Amino acid sequence: MNFGFEQLEQLKESSTALRLLRSPHFPFIGSFLYQAFLHTNRRSIPYQELVTLLDYHLTDLSEIYGSDKYPKSAQAYLEDWINIKGGYLRKYLPMQGDSIECDLLPDVEKALRWIEEMQGSGFVGTESRLKLLMGLISDLVHGTSEDKQSKLQTLKQRKAELEQEIQAVELGMDIGxxxxxxxxxxxxxxxxxxxxxxxxxxxxxxxxxxxxxxxxxxxxxxxxxxxxxxxxxxxxxxxxxxxxxxxxxxxxxxxxxxxxxxxxxxxxxxxxxxxxxxxxxxxxxx
Known part of the structure; x- marks a missing residue:
């Protein structure tokens, strides 16, 4: 990964994610794409349904900011986002289906996820992440070790821990x-x-x-x-x-x-x- 001046200058011009974040219409584009795709965990959306959803979004915005804020039609905006250089959306015909669909380009999702992370989750859990990290490190050490005795010792330790858990459940001592x-x-x-x-x-x-x-x-x-x-x-x-x-x-x-x-x-x-x-x-x- 390069963070030199030239690399970042080139990235600034070529990155779809950065172009979206720099757009003066980012609040409009980002809020809609996030609600339509990421908030609902939808992989792709039929084109006509996306037009309808954007039309509702434009109506909501016009009630607050006036109809002159975003005067074009929902379909016109979608076509702009699809056909702009680099694009924000991909428009395609699925292999099994007869209706056109749209999905986000990967860089657009990364930009929206970054904004999501910036806002914070309201809950920061460290125990699970630490256990996951320790488990990955232990698994990697175990998988790359050529020491037979070390591997046996690790497996026996896992077996002993599992037997303790079984015993706790049998005795009614497991509190979850x-x-x-x-x-x-x-x-x-x-x-x-x-x-x-x-x-x-x-x-x-x-x-x-x-x-x-x-x-x-x-x-x-x-x-x-x-x-x-x-x-x-x-x-x-x-x-x-x-x-x-x-x-x-x-x-x-x-x-x-x-x-x-x-x-x-x-x-x-x-x-x-x-x-x-x-x-x-x-x-x-x-």
Whole structure:
């Protein structure tokens, strides 16, 4: 990561996120895109529905600031945000569907998330983050160690801790988490889930960029079919062999396991059924 003057000067001109933040209409654009996509955790929205939502938003603003503040139609503003250099939204036709949809570009989501973080969550939980950090460090040390005895000692320690937990439950001594610990872990789950959704959008954008570059190479090359296939598969191997590509492949394989999906579904149902679970979800979305 470079923070030199030249790199930041170039970033200032090329970054969609910074262009959005510098826009004189950022309060208008940002408030709408945040409410439409991030506040509701929607991955994409049908184009006509987005026009309707923006029309409502414009009506609300006109009642406060007057109709001259933003005089254009909802559709005209959306088309501006789609077609502006770099764009804030992507307009596309889904592979399975006959209605046009829109979604946020990754840099736009990052900018809005940054503003969200600046405002603060109202709850700062440190215990869960510390335990998560310690667990990741321990897991990394365990996974990279070549010391057999050290690995055995770590596994035996985990076994002893698990046996203590089992014994506590059997004796009725397990009191579970306090209300404060439950809220803290809920916030951590919420934060990580939103970050994961943002990661999906970025990975998808990277794949689209690779596809665009590959198509451009094919259109400009005079290679025979075999040579073009070498180009296509060569580009595909670049992302498959990258750290990001390998991580995504592992994620996809994990998610495709039937037992994993069922467990996640059951855990989420149980999470929402606990006392205060649904109220907390509503609070996060408020």
């Amino acid at each position: 988490y306090s209300d404060s610990q439950v809220r803290e872990k809920m916030f951590l789950i919420s934060t990580m889930s939103r970050q994961l959704l943002g990661d999906f959008r970025q990975v998808e954008a990277n794949f689209r960029s690779l596809d665009k570059d590959t198509r451009k190479k094919i259109s400009q090359t005079d290679l025979h079919k075999g040579g073009m296939l070498d180009v296509v598969f060569g580009d595909q191997n670049v992302i498959d062999d990258s750290d990001e590509g390998q991580s995504f492949s592992a994620f996809f394989e994990l998610l495709m396991r039937g037992e994993m999906r069922n467990k996640l579904r059951d855990d989420l149902k149980n999470l929402l059924s606990i006392e205060g679970g649904m109220e907390f979800v509503n609070y996060l979305l408020a």
